[in-house]
Amino acid sequence: MEKVFASVITIGDELLIGQVIDTNSAWIAQELNKQGILVKHRVAVGDVWQDIWDALDAEQQQADIILITGGLGPTADDITKPLLCEYFGGKMVMHQPTLDHVTNIFENILKRPMIERNRKQAEVPDTCTVLLNERGTAPGMLFEKNGKIFISMPGVPHEMKWIMQHHVLPLVQEKFQGGFVAHRTLLTAGVGESFLAERIKDVESLLPSELKLAYLPNYGMVRLRLTGWSTNKVELNSLIDYHFQQLKDAVQDILITDQDEPVEVAIGKLLKEKGQTVSTAESCTGGYIAHLLTSVAGSSDYYMGSVVSYAYDLKEQLLGVDHEEMAQHGAVSEKVVTQMVKGALANMKTDYAVAVSGIMGPGGGLPDKPVGTVWMAVASKHKVLAKKMHFRFDRKRNIELTATQALLFLRELIVDKT
Amino acid sequence: MEKVFASVITIGDELLIGQVIDTNSAWIAQELNKQGILVKHRVAVGDVWQDIWDALDAEQQQADIILITGGLGPTADDITKPLLCEYFGGKMVMHQPTLDHVTNIFENILKRPMIERNRKQAEVPDTCTVLLNERGTAPGMLFEKNGKIFISMPGVPHEMKWIMQHHVLPLVQEKFQGGFVAHRTLLTAGVGESFLAERIKDVESLLPSELKLAYLPNYGMVRLRLTGWSTNKVELNSLIDYHFQQLKDAVQDILITDQDEPVEVAIGKLLKEKGQTVSTAESCTGGYIAHLLTSVAGSSDYYMGSVVSYAYDLKEQLLGVDHEEMAQHGAVSEKVVTQMVKGALANMKTDYAVAVSGIMGPGGGLPDKPVGTVWMAVASKHKVLAKKMHFRFDRKRNIELTATQALLFLRELIVDKT
Numbered sequence: 001m002e003k004v005f006a007s008v009i010t011i012g013d014e015l016l017i018g019q020v021i022d023t024n025s026a027w028i029a030q031e032l033n034k035q036g037i038l039v040k041h042r043v044a045v046g047d048v049w050q051d052i053w054d055a056l057d058a059e060q061q062q063a064d065i066i067l068i069t070g071g072l073g074p075t076a077d078d079i080t081k082p083l084l085c086e087y088f089g090g091k092m093v094m095h096q097p098t099l100d101h102v103t104n105i106f107e108n109i110l111k112r113p114m115i116e117r118n119r120k121q122a123e124v125p126d127t128c129t130v131l132l133n134e135r136g137t138a139p140g141m142l143f144e145k146n147g148k149i150f151i152s153m154p155g156v157p158h159e160m161k162w163i164m165q166h167h168v169l170p171l172v173q174e175k176f177q178g179g180f181v182a183h184r185t186l187l188t189a190g191v192g193e194s195f196l197a198e199r200i201k202d203v204e205s206l207l208p209s210e211l212k213l214a215y216l217p218n219y220g221m222v223r224l225r226l227t228g229w230s231t232n233k234v235e236l237n238s239l240i241d242y243h244f245q246q247l248k249d250a251v252q253d254i255l256i257t258d259q260d261e262p263v264e265v266a267i268g269k270l271l272k273e274k275g276q277t278v279s280t281a282e283s284c285t286g287g288y289i290a291h292l293l294t295s296v297a298g299s300s301d302y303y304m305g306s307v308v309s310y311a312y313d314l315k316e317q318l319l320g321v322d323h324e325e326m327a328q329h330g331a332v333s334e335k336v337v338t339q340m341v342k343g344a345l346a347n348m349k350t351d352y353a354v355a356v357s358g359i360m361g362p363g364g365g366l367p368d369k370p371v372g373t374v375w376m377a378v379a380s381k382h383k384v385l386a387k388k389m390h391f392r393f394d395r396k397r398n399i400e401l402t403a404t405q406a407l408l409f410l411r412e413l414i415v416d417k418t
Numbered sequence: 419m420e421k422v423f424a425s426v427i428t429i430g431d432e433l434l435i436g437q438v439i440d441t442n443s444a445w446i447a448q449e450l451n452k453q454g455i456l457v458k459h460r461v462a463v464g465d466v467w468q469d470i471w472d473a474l475d476a477e478q479q480q481a482d483i484i485l486i487t488g489g490l491g492p493t494a495d496d497i498t499k500p501l502l503c504e505y506f507g508g509k510m511v512m513h514q515p516t517l518d519h520v521t522n523i524f525e526n527i528l529k530r531p532m533i534e535r536n537r538k539q540a541e542v543p544d545t546c547t548v549l550l551n552e553r554g555t556a557p558g559m560l561f562e563k564n565g566k567i568f569i570s571m572p573g574v575p576h577e578m579k580w581i582m583q584h585h586v587l588p589l590v591q592e593k594f595q596g597g598f599v600a601h602r603t604l605l606t607a608g609v610g611e612s613f614l615a616e617r618i619k620d621v622e623s624l625l626p627s628e629l630k631l632a633y634l635p636n637y638g639m640v641r642l643r644l645t646g647w648s649t650n651k652v653e654l655n656s657l658i659d660y661h662f663q664q665l666k667d668a669v670q671d672i673l674i675t676d677q678d679e680p681v682e683v684a685i686g687k688l689l690k691e692k693g694q695t696v697s698t699a700e701s702c703t704g705g706y707i708a709h710l711l712t713s714v715a716g717s718s719d720y721y722m723g724s725v726v727s728y729a730y731d732l733k734e735q736l737l738g739v740d741h742e743e744m745a746q747h748g749a750v751s752e753k754v755v756t757q758m759v760k761g762a763l764a765n766m767k768t769d770y771a772v773a774v775s776g777i778m779g780p781g782g783g784l785p786d787k788p789v790g791t792v793w794m795a796v797a798s799k800h801k802v803l804a805k806k807m808h809f810r811f812d813r814k815r816n817i818e819l820t821a822t823q824a825l826l827f828l829r830e831l832i833v834d835k836t
Contacts, residue, residue: 014634016457017601018447019643019678022440025462029436039434040469044443044460047632051458058476074612075633076622110610117612137612156635158811183435192528194492194535194555204494214465215493216432217574225437260437280726286712287705290726294704297780297813305732308698308708308724310717314766318725318736348732362715393576395715 003229004176005040006032007063009055011070011080012155013046024069024160031164035172036179037065038229047077056087060148065172070155072138074117081125081141084152088143090127098122098130098139105137128152131167135159140167149175180233184244185260188251189221189408196222196251203246210236211243219404221256221263256411263407264292270414271302271352278410279348280306281319281340281355283331284374288403289354304348309340319343332357332369334377334386341377341384354378354410360398372398376406378413385413421647422594423458424450425481427473429488429498430573431464442487442578449582453590454597455483456647465495474505478566483590488573490556492535499543499559502570506561508545513557516540516548520555546570549585553577558585567593598651602662603678606669607639607826614640614669621664628654629661637822639674639681674829681825682710688832689720689770696828697766698724699737699758699773701749702792706821707772722766727758737761750775750787752795752804759795759802772796772828778816790816794824796831803831 008028014020022044029039041062045051052071059066071080085092099122106114121137124130131140136154140163143150151168153160188196193215197204204213210230216223226244230236248258257266271278280289290306293299307318312331315321320343321336329335341355358374365371372393377386389405391398426446432438440462447457459480463469470489477484489498503510517540524532539555542548549558554572558581561568569586571578606614611633615622622631628648634641644662648654666676675684689696698707708724711717725736730749733739738761739754747753759773776792783789790811795804807823809816 013630013632013645014643015444016447016460017451017643017645018444018449018457019603019634019641020636021444026433026436026439029434031436033435039436040464042434042462046458073633073635075615077630077632112610112613115612115616117615121612158815185437192530194533194539195530197493197535198533212431212495214431214495215491216437217491218438223437225432225435227431227435282705285709286717286721287700287708287724287726288712290705291703291709294706294726294728295814295817299704300728300782303704304729305736306705306724306726307736308705308712308726310712310724311722311766314723317765318723347735348729364718396713397576399713 003179004037004065005063006037006065006067007041007043007059008039009052009059009066009068010042010044010155011047011052011068013077015044015070016046024155024157027157027161028067028164031169032172033181033183035169036181036229037172037176038181047071047079049079049083052080052083053087056150060146064148064176066148066150067168068150068152069160072152072154074121074137080152084128084141084143085125088125088127088145088150090125092123093126095122095124095130095139097132098124101132101134102137131163133159133163134166135162179229179231180236182228182236182240183260184226184240185223186244186248186251186258187221187223187256187263187266188254189256190254191222193217193222196224200247200250203243203250206246207243208239211240219401221404221408224251225260256408262292263404263411265296267293267407267411267414268296268299268302270411274414276351277302277304278352278354279304279344279350281344281353282306282308283310283315283340283356284358284360285356285399285403285406286310288399289356289406292403292407304350307344307347315340319347330369332359332373332375334375334388337375337377338384338386341379345379345381352378352380352410352414354406356402356406358402360395360402362395374402376402376409378410380413383413383416385409421597422455422483423481424455424483424485425459425461425477426457427470427477427484427486428460428462428573429465429470429486431495433462433488434464442573442575445575445579446485446582449587450590451599451601453587454599454647455590455594456599465489465497467497467501470498470501471505474568478564482566482594484566484568485586486568486570487578490570490572492539492555498570502546502559502561503543506543506545506563506568508543510541511544513540513542513548515550516542516557519550519552523555549581551577551581552584553580560589597647597649598654600646600654600658601678602644602658603641604662604666604669604676605639605641605674605681605684606672607674608672609640611635611640614642618665618668621661621668624664625661626657629658637819639822639826642669643678674826680710681822681829683714685711685825685829685832686714686717686720688829692832694769695720695722696770696772697722697762697768699762699771700724700726701728701733701758701774702776702778703774703817703821703824704728706817707774707824710821710825722768725762725765733758737765748787750777750791750793752793752806755793755795756802756804759797759804763797763799770796770798770828770832772824774820774824776820778813778820780813792820794820794827796828798831801831801834803827
């Protein structure tokens with residue numbers, strides 16, 4: 001059995017001028033991977049006839065399945081559909097089920113009159129198989145040529161995902177009984193990439209050729225991913241499990257989770273297991289820690305709430321920070337962040353709390369507290385810990401790093417055996 | 419003068435299995451655009467020798483400048499540097515200024531012993547011009563071949579950005595006095611893409627061939643972007659300004675901002691102008707509205723804080739929601755969200771407040787309040803408005819949509835002339 005390869009072509013000027021970040025490709029790759037199909041190549045082109053045409057020519061040399069997103073809207077800049085019509089021969093015809101669906105959307109959901117542009121959304125090349133799009137007006141389209149499969153989908157992420165889940169993935173599974181790809185991922189914190197590499201070099205040197213190890217550093221953590229490909233699922237799993245265990249043993253003391261999950265999910269699992277709760281008191285992160293914790297489904301079981309006290313007054317009023325302490329030491333200080341975390345624990349009646357206060361920039365720096373200075377504290381009923389950190393990036397990254405480091409600090413307290 | 423084209427090659431298995439979302443390409447495209455250089459093509463390949471080699475071969479057919487990110491780390495999966503060494507001929511040599519820099523990082527910042535792997539970071543092909551990387555240990559490298567420029571940079575976003583800003587962009591500006599690209603962007607809300615197209619079709623049909631209009635729908639809003647390219651900057655600006663004004667006139671009543679900025683930035687400008695303040699009371703969005711508002715530099719001038727009341731108790735205690743009302747109507751109700759917004763306004767002493775309460779899923783739905791049901795309210799000293807909305811996506815998108823719609827609702831109140 002041969003490996004099955006896919007290429008992803010994303011179409012749209014907005015991708016090339018940088019106005020939009022492409023999140024579709026990552027999702028598509030993840031889903032195809034689960035089916036044992038490897039994305040070999042990904043390419044982004046503008047809404048330009050020749051560039052799209054060339055990409056179609058080039059990608060079919062590399063891949064068995066070519067997934068195309070974008071350029072299917074009802075407006076003049078969307079040229080993908082007429083181009084596909086010409087590329088695969090044939091002429092445009094009205095597709096009745098799609099027209100019924102579009103009509104229904106306008107009559108019963110949008111409750112607006114339908115215009116000619118909307119009707120045109122239901123026209124497709126007569127050389128394609130239509131993949132109905134329950135989530136929007138532009139249908140997916142499947143073409144076959146030279147033994148290759150081409151699938152065109154809208155670029156709107158939730159519409160693309162719906163078509164993938166309801167049409168493309170089942171079809172791909174049936175058509176290509178591809179090999180199996182397995183991934184095992186773990187997350188470490190506190191040791192840099194090169195030191196980690198040094199530490200696990202024995203494990204790495206013993207990896208068989210079917211397995212590949214990748215280092216993915218981010219936010220002061222390093223994710224390690226082991227990937228394998230095989231036609232024998234059972235053998236693959238046992239091989240990858242064995243080597244993954246070796247890897248885990250080598251990083252035991254710096255391991256955050258042995259799943260492909262962010263630290264907020266790992267914390268959620270710990271709290272659920274213990275039946276405990278957490279609250280947050282945020283100044284400089286402005287709600288981002290709360291957002292990370294509540295992005296996890298089911299977080300209302302253990303997450304109680306947050307006081308985002310951007311203003312001084314609110315630190316006093318909602319968290320009980322002492323006015324004099326704040327006047328004397330400033331809001332970015334050990335004293336204040338400790339009072340914030342105690343205030344959160346007491347006022348929101350949780351088992352744990354985490355608090356941060358800092359200066360994220362670009363403005364607000366002081367001679368003794370430059371931009372990037374952060375005090376963070378974590379507390380349980382038995383213990384309060386505080387530490388100072390310093391980040392030297394832009395506002396966005398400083399906020400993200402502060403939130404991530406605060407969550408790592410919270411996790412340390414939760415897993416503390418003392 | 420010819421148009422100057424660029425291609426971006428991103429290298430890394432993590433991009434192809436979907437573990438990481440590529441944000442570098444968008445940023446690079448934005449920066450090159452400002453210099454009049456158009457990104458024509460973007461391609462992602464894995465850490466695979468042949469695939470990287472082929473991409474280098476292919477992209478130089480399309481572009482004058484080839485920007486390469488990723489694969490420069492100190493670990494075994496990083497093969498970009500030896501590959502470039504072979505591709506451009508030459509041999510690896512130690513680059514003393516980089517070695518000094520790496521040594522300094524270890525001695526004075528990390529305060530850790532340096533290992534051989536780290537030393538190797540300072541080796542480069544002798545055919546390249548080194549672009550010192552102040553932000554990390556892997557230097558940028560510039561190669562020239564057949565009149566094309568190839569630049570390799572680390573994939574870590576803040577390192578790549580530093581090298582771009584300090585080396586690549588100045589160099590590109592000097593070398594290619596490219597044409598000028600101009601963009602004008604506006605944001606509308608409340609009218610779908612196809613109706614918007616119908617409304618502005620007269621303006622669109624009168625656009626000269628140098629200008630191109632794109633529709634970028636997202637979160638229930640549509641961004642319209644006008645792009646032009648010319649060798650004459652003055653003519654280009656006056657042409658694009660004229661047509662942009664026509665466009666603005668046609669969407670006057672649904673215009674959120676005539677800048678390329680998100681709604682939270684537009685709100686910040688309004689509040690600064692008026693010298694007014696805002697606070698938030700969030701349930702289902704879990705701090706995401708606060709995060710959006712505080713992601714804007716200088717937001718502490720007008721943003722006071724938020725109560726993220728995930729738990730029922732906190733709605734009562736911190737926002738003064740009535741226990742009986744909540745028991746009778748549930749937390750997701752007009753009564754409760756109205757009390758929340760009033761509580762925020764009073765307790766955080768702001769001119770405006772916004773509150774949301776809803777069910778984001780996947781769990782928590784009720785027969786009369788299915789997943790996606792949201793009540794939102796906005797208040798000033800003179801007015802309280804509430805509305806119910808319904809979103810039908812996944813948790814992440816429901817949170818994002820709720821936050822965006824709440825901000826649009828807040829903006830409506832702020833700009834209200836009554």
